[in-house]
Amino acid sequence: MxxxxxxxxxxxxxxxxxxxxxxxxxxxxxxxxxxxxxxxxxxxxxxxxxxxxxxxxxxxxxxxxxxxxxxxxxxxxxxxxxxxxxxxxxxxxxxxxxxxxxxxxxxxxxxxxxxxxxxxxxxxxxxxxxxxxxxxxxxxxxxxxxxxxxxxxxxxxxxxxxxxxxxxxxxxxxxxxxxxxxxxxxxxxxxxxxxxxxxxxxxxxxxxxxxxxKPAHPYTLALRDAVPKLGGEPPVTTGRTEARPAGTGCPFRLRCPLAVPECEEAPALRDVDGRQVACHRAEDVLVG
The missing domain is CATH 3.40.50.300 (P-loop containing nucleotide triphosphate hydrolases)
Structure with missing residues (x-):
């Protein structure tokens, strides 16, 4: 619609x-x-x-x-x-x-x-x-x-x-x-x-x-891991949560624990494991 x-x-x-x-x-x-x-x-x-x-x-x-x-x-x-x-x-x-x-x-x-x-x-x-x-x-x-x-x-x-x-x-x-x-x-x-x-x-x-x-983007993984679990460990903080979005390249790279020099170039959405992901290291996130 x-x-x-x-x-x-x-x-x-x-x-x-x-x-x-x-x-x-x-x-x-x-x-x-x-x-x-x-x-x-x-x-x-x-x-x-x-x-x-x-x-x-x-x-x-x-x-x-x-x-x-x-x-x-x-x-x-x-x-x-x-x-x-x-x-x-x-x-x-x-x-x-x-x-x-x-x-x-x-x-x-x-x-x-x-x-x-x-x-x-x-x-x-x-x-x-x-x-x-x-x-x-x-x-x-x-x-x-x-x-x-x-x-x-x-x-x-x-x-x-x-x-x-x-x-x-x-x-x-x-x-x-x-x-x-x-x-x-x-x-x-x-x-x-x-x-x-x-x-x-x-x-x-x-x-x-x-x-x-099974998230394929580090940001999705961070959102999921931040959810408290009853009777479990405290939520996980992934990367630098206080960092602002980057003005160039991947906007999440200043907060991303998996960031590499390649992330200074903005990733396009691409097909990965049955979904679309804008991340150069999506396969590593899935494996991890």
């Missing part, structure tokens, strides 16, 4: 996303990366909220700037974090806002669809828990019957048990997903395909299960 083709964009003169090409395919797609990697900026371009400096976002057979935006807004809906709710509006009003007047009777049905009591329609956001507010945001997005949900860190502000309930809900929806997150467990649950971003560039793409089980 959506495709980024050679997309570069940023804020003012500061580029944030660099020449990114990727498809939103069936089975859920994850955009993985630390804060500042360009995930949310790219998601806003997919939503039509930002215009690429170069390249295009394709919606079906048309570029997004030439598309029927009424149809696009029905097909593609964002799910922001729970704080996106207007504190002055009651829950029912927030959901009904997305519905035509003759369909506002569906508010109780939508609340039940996300596992909430219709009685909550009369409450304001501050009267709900974090998990309840996140479900209201999802219900509002589902109101127009979208084909694709673009979810920006939908579980980051929730405790573990509430996260599990939200993930069960999202996994059970008959709707495609683009998930922006730094949480590898969430991506593993909801996304068949993933793209790892570092400094606005895709450094690894492929089946999520393969990427998480």
């Amino acid at each position: 959506l495709r980024a083709e050679g997309v570069t964009l940023g804020y003012g003169r500061t580029p944030v996303v660099h020449d990114v090409t990727l498809d939103l395919v069936e089975g859920g797609v994850g955009l993985i990366g630390e804060s500042g990697s360009g995930k949310t900026t790219l998601a806003r371009a997919f939503l039509g909220l930002l215009t690429p400096t170069s390249g295009n976002i394709w919606y079906g057979q048309q570029t997004l700037k030439n598309a029927d935006m009424k149809a696009f807004r029905k097909d593609v809906q964002p799910v922001f974090q729970a704080e996106a709710l207007d504190p002055r509006m009651r829950v029912g009003g927030s959901i009904a806002e997305a519905l035509p007047r003759n369909a506002r009777h569906r508010v109780p049905e939508l609340l039940e669809q996300v596992g909430l009591s219709p009685d909550l329609a009369t409450r304001r956001p501050h009267q709900l828990s974090g998990g309840q507010r996140q479900r209201v945001v999802i219900a509002r997005a589902l109101a127009v019957g979208p084909r694709l949900l673009i979810l920006d860190e939908p579980t980051s502000a929730l405790d573990v048990t509430v996260q599990a309930r939200i993930l069960d809900l999202l996994a059970g929806l008959d709707t495609e997903r683009l998930l922006i997150t730094h949480n590898l467990a969430v991506v593993g649950r909801l996304c068949r395909t993933s793209h790892v971003l570092f400094a606005g560039r895709v450094v690894e793409s492929g089946p999520t299960a393969d990427i998480l089980a």
